[in-house]
Amino acid sequence: MDFKELDPILHSQLRLAVVSLLISVREAEFTFLKEKTNSTAGNLSVQINKLKDAGYIEVTKQFSKNYPQTICKITKKGIESFEDYVKALQSYMNPGGN
Amino acid sequence: MQSEQQLSNEKSLEIIQQMISQAKNNISDNGLGWLIWGTMIFLSALSTFIFIYTSAENTFLAWDIFGIITIILLTYDLFKPKQKKVRTYIDDQLRLVDMGFIISLFIIILSINISVLPSSGFGFCLVIFAFFLLLKGGAVKSRSLMTGAAINWAGAIAMFIVKDFKYDMLIMAIAVLLGFIIPGLILWLQYRKQLRS
Structure with missing residues (x-):
């Protein structure tokens, strides 16, 4: 059975x-991320x-009403890696499946 | 939440599902917008009915005041700093819906002032109110707003049937009371309850 390796960056x-x-x-x-996680x-x-170093998200720092604000956004590489991670997980969870 | 904790496959799936659901649940409406706009339209329509009923001079006075307040509120909304902690894909779509609604409403108001009979023009206002209520109600999963949409469509049909403008204004006031104010109040109470819990 061919198991895909789980991305160590995401496997945390x-x-x-x-x-x-x-x-x-x-x-x-x-x-928002702090509150939800x-x-x-x-x-x-x-x-x-x-x-950010892995290129999975973009981080923008700005000021809003004199307060620093950090905005995070997923990148195309991040989306692809996430999709691969979910596929790899599925291959582990359902080894006999398609 | 720990960062480097050893993850099982089941735990990974659970985190993914939990976080996606958290992000989805973030779409909410505190109901204040519906209460403010609903009350303004309700008071304008009801006072127009009373003005016509009592044969007062300036029948459309309330709508003139409504127009001025609308311009002030929209200008404020355009320039006020946005404080949202998260921007979803649906937020972007709803912004376009808002823009489409405001443009359509202004064209109808313009048509009432240029060529269309007020009785028909205000009926068309209820048609687009209903469409707006349905889209917004669907986005925030509010049954009361979606019911409000049905009431506003019914009100529009009633306005087209009833030829007396005075009663058209009464129908509009009732439609807005049931379609905007009551759902707005329900959403506001739910929001307050959510804040307390």
């Missing part, structure tokens, strides 16, 4: 949660940087 609880959220929206602010700012920030 928080990074997978961030990418799953971003796949469903056009873009999201850091505070129930994570700490420091940890989330580290994981966002890892995803």
Whole structure:
């Protein structure tokens, strides 16, 4: 049986949660991701940087009403990697399936 | 949430499903817009009915005031800083729906001032109100807004049948009360309840 390797960048609880959220929206602010993933700012920030370095997400820093704002958006590479990850997961969960 | 915790395949799937569902649930409506616009239209239509009934001089005074307030509110909305933490694909679609609705409404209002009989023109307003209510109600999964759409379409048909403009205004007021104000109130109460929990 040929099992696909799971992407180590995505095979982490928080990074997978961030990418799953971003796949469903056009873009999201850091505070939204923090709230939905129930994570700490420091940890989330580290994981966002890892995803950014891998080219899976784009991060834009801007100011809104004098407050810094971090906007995250999934990239085409991120979408493709997520799709491959889900396919790989399916191959593990359903080895006899098509 | 831990970052480097060893993940089982089942846990991975659970996270994906949970997060996608969290993002989906983010589409909401606090009902305030429906309450504000509904009340303005309701008061304008009802006062027009009363003005005609009492043979007052400036029948369309309330609609003139409504027009000025609308321009002020739309200008404010255009320039106010947007504070949304997330921008969804459906948000972008709904923005286009809003734009289409406002343009269509302005063309109908223009037609009432140029050539179309007020009785027909206001009937067409209810037609596009209904369409708008259906689209928005579907997006936020509000049965009360979608019921409001049906009421506004029924109101439009009633306005086309009833030839007396005075009663057309009464029909419009009722349609907006049932289609905008009551659903807006329901959404507002749900929103408040959600904030408290």
